[in-house]
Amino acid sequence: MKISRGLILQAPLISTRQLHVVSRSTTNVKPASPTPLKLKHYNLPSHDLLMPDLYMPLILFYANPQISTPLASKTAILKNSLSKTLSEYYPFAGKLSSSGSYVDCNDEGIHFLEARIACNLSEILEKPPVKDEKEGYGRLFPPDSIWHNIPHSRHLMAVQLNHFSCGGLAIAVILSHRVADGLSFITMVSYWARLSSRNLNDQEKLVHRSPCFVHELLLPQSSVDDLTATQFVTPEKNWIATEIMFPNSKVDKLKAELEMQDKQQGMIKNNIYTRNELVTALLYRCAVNAATASNSGTYTKSVLLQAVNMRPVIDPPLPKTSVGNLVTWNHIPTDTMNETKLNTLVGQMRKGMMQLRGSKSMVGKEAFPLIDKYAKLNYKAYAISSICKFPFYDETDFGWGRPVKAAVVDTPFVNSILMMDTPSRDGITATVSLEEQDMKNFLANKELLAHASF
Known part of the structure; x- marks a missing residue:
């Protein structure tokens, strides 16, 4: 294993020459139909206003697809289907106002870049999904994204279609976190993919997958009318990022061990442990253990911030296609x-989830204020998000098969962990970001080594 440029890499470095972008062209894709006048001003609710205005980076890799139509024609289909998708997801084709409190749905569209990359797809797939411009995924995305x-002058969304020397493809998409969370993001990409792989005139067959703009249903809203948009400055990267895989077989072994311990201690539970719960708990435990080791054995008060999709939790439940940042943190502080x-x-995660169930609105449950709350209390926060079971593979066939890998690239800040399914669903992959010394201790943790693969 080699540490280079602040990143832990688990494969030989790919040289700058190999990652050279041979060419990159840019066109503009506008919505297929104009946004109605009454929808031109898209007011952002509190759960969007209090999210950072950062680009979320998603990339989908496809291995040398056997396309019956010429590639140029396929690119045209991608653009046409994207244009129709933007008509449905009309705020994504606009721009944030100068205050950041609403979207001007001006139908300006988004940038669609096409790039030729001088390396094989396999060389990229061997690398962890980090953003470094020379040794990571950075060149597969629009610059500085x-x-x-x-910036207020830039679009909320952009796409880069990458062509590798071997014939493989990668679709990189960036989308503003101010207007969408992870589920909104992948739901939009899934809609685009399904439209692209079908007859473009069959859009009416996807009505049940159309976006649902629900913020007006989440009352009360008047109590947060005086809120202004969060001003979030992207931190300088002071962390190391790496990718860890937890095979289902090892998670099942951990589950059996815990169930045996519970029985021995007379703690027989009606509910079985889920793999998502176990991996979340294990990652948090090993991370705080690593920080304790870095602090000469002194435990620092810490808090587990577990991302929760509120759509099925709110009463009544919201559609899966609901657009916006409909997430909150399930927060579990630990003092020892x-x-x-x-x-x-x-047990604490489940207790927190029970307290969230039946919520009538998102007011008071916005995600980022909780980080500020615990920072003021001198807790070290670890944000762990799971996008397992999101349709990254089965619903992102653009007409040439499912992707061989999907990734959300890197993390926006330190002590952040993102979990997602492996392509074959034989385990969970976690992208972990920690400070350098904490990462060294983390990767040497015996409990982690017993249940993870590197």
Whole structure:
């Protein structure tokens, strides 16, 4: 394993020459139909206003697709289907106001870049999904876009279609976090993919997958009318990022061990442990253990911030296609290492989830204010998000098969962890960002090594 440029890499470095962008062209894709006048001003609710105006970076890789139509024709189909998609997701084709409090749905459209990359797809797939411009995924995205702040002069979304020397393809998409969360993001990409792989005149067959703009239903809103948009400055990268895989077989072994411990301690539970709960708890425990080791064995008060999709939690539940930042944090503070036992953490996660169920609105549950709250209390926050079971693979066939890999590139800040399914669903992949010394201790943790693969 080699540490270079602040990144942990688990494969030989790909040289700058190999990652050279041979060519890059840019066109503009506008919505297929104009946004109605009454929808031109898209007011952002509190749960969007309090999110950072950063670009989220998603990339989908396709291995040398066997396309019956010429590639130029396929690119045209991609653009046409994207144009129709933007008509449905009309705020994504606009720009943030200078205050950041609403979207001017001006139908300006988005940039569509096409690039030729002088390396094989396989060389990229061997690397962890980090944003470095020379040794990572940076050149596969529009310049200066991965987790970057969005100037008011720039579009909320952009796409780069990458062609590799071997014939493989990668579709890189960036989207403002101010207007969407991860589920909104992949739902939009899924809609685009399904439209692209079908007859473009069959859009009416996708009505049940059309976006649902629900913020007006999440009352009360009047209590937050005086809120202004969050001003978030992208931090300088002071962390190391790496990718870790938890095979289902090892997670099942951990589950069996915990269930046996529970029985021995007379703690028989009706609910079984889920792999998502176990991996979340294990990652948090090992991260705080690593920080304790870095601090000469002194435990620092910490808090697990577990991202929660509020769509199925709110009463009544919201559609999966609901657009916006409909997420909050399930927060579990721990003041001692003893409180980071896996079964204890899982129990606290479930307790927090029960308290969220039946919520009538997002007011008071906005995600980022909780980070500020715990920072003021001198807690070290670890944000862990799971996008497992999101349709990154089964619903992103643009007409040439499912992707061989999907990735959200890097993380926006330190002590952040993102979990997602492996392509074959035989495990969970976690992209972990920690400070350098914490990462060294983390990767040497025996408990982690017993259940993870590197």
